Structures are given as structure tokens and as C-alpha cells.
Amino acid sequence: MRPRSRWAFQHVAVGGAESVVFFWLPAPRFGRETAPVRLRGLDPAARYRGEATGEVQHGAVLLGHGLRQQMPSGDCASAVVHLVRVVQAVGFHQRGPALVIR
Structure with a gap:
């Protein structure tokens, strides 16, 4: 049995x-890109903002394609991504300001 090359744990x-x-x-995987991690438990019709980067992604993409995370170099590298559902403010254009549910 081959050891797992990467671990991901999700809490929703x-x-x-x-x-x-x-x-x-x-351990680093030189010359090989890691596959995206498909998330679970999110609303496919919603959009989610990464708290650290501000990047907004659609729930359907996170569920179907997955989340790709750039990892720091070195052994035992780790990263944490906090996603928050974004709600459009009433009366604003789709690309306008958004409110974040907290």
C-alpha cells in the first residue's frame, strides 16, 4: 500500500x-502538482470567500472540481483555508459590494 502524499480535513x-x-x-512532491480537494457540505448555489485571500469561488466548483491549495515548501508543510458564504446585498449589482455572514 502506498502512503498518502497529502492529507486534508474539512469542518463545515x-x-x-x-x-x-x-x-x-x-513531504514535498517535486515536479508533481497535487490534485484539488473536493469539498463537502457547502451550498452549490452560493459563493464562498477565502478569509485570508479574499478570493471568491462558487460552491458548485468547490464541490465538483475542488479546492487547490498552494503549500509552503519543506517537510510537514501545512495550510488552513477558512471559507465564508457570501450573501449579495439587496439593491446592489451582482458585481457590487457583498455582505459576509458571520
């Missing part, structure tokens, strides 16, 4: 308003 708030994903890479 009740209702899917927030999610935290923990990534752990025991």
Missing part, C-alpha cells in the same frame, strides 16, 4: 455558512 458549520479546510503535506 451547520447550514454550510462556513468551512475550514486543513491541508498537510508530509
Whole structure:
């Protein structure tokens, strides 16, 4: 049996308003890109903002394609991604300001 090259653990708030994903890479994989991690428990019709980067992604993409995380270099590298569901403010254009549910 081949050892796992990467680990990811996801925690989702009740209702899917927030999610935290923990990534752990025991050893570097030179010249090989890691596959995205498909998330669970999110609303496919919603959009989610990464708290650290501000990047917004659609729930359907996170569920179907997955979340790709750039890992720091070195052995036992880890990263944490905190996603928060974004709600459009009433009366604003789709690309306008958004409110974050907390």
C-alpha cells in the first residue's frame, strides 16, 4: 500500500455558512502538482470567500472540481483555508459590494 502524499480535513458549520479546510503535506512532491480537494457540505448555489485571500469561488466548483491549495515548501508543510458564504446585498449589482455572514 502506498502512503498518502497529502492529507486534508474539512469542518463545515451547520447550514454550510462556513468551512475550514486543513491541508498537510508530509513531504514535498517535486515536479508533481497535487490534485484539488473536493469539498463537502457547502451550498452549490452560493459563493464562498477565502478569509485570508479574499478570493471568491462558487460552491458548485468547490464541490465538483475542488479546492487547490498552494503549500509552503519543506517537510510537514501545512495550510488552513477558512471559507465564508457570501450573501449579495439587496439593491446592489451582482458585481457590487457583498455582505459576509458571520
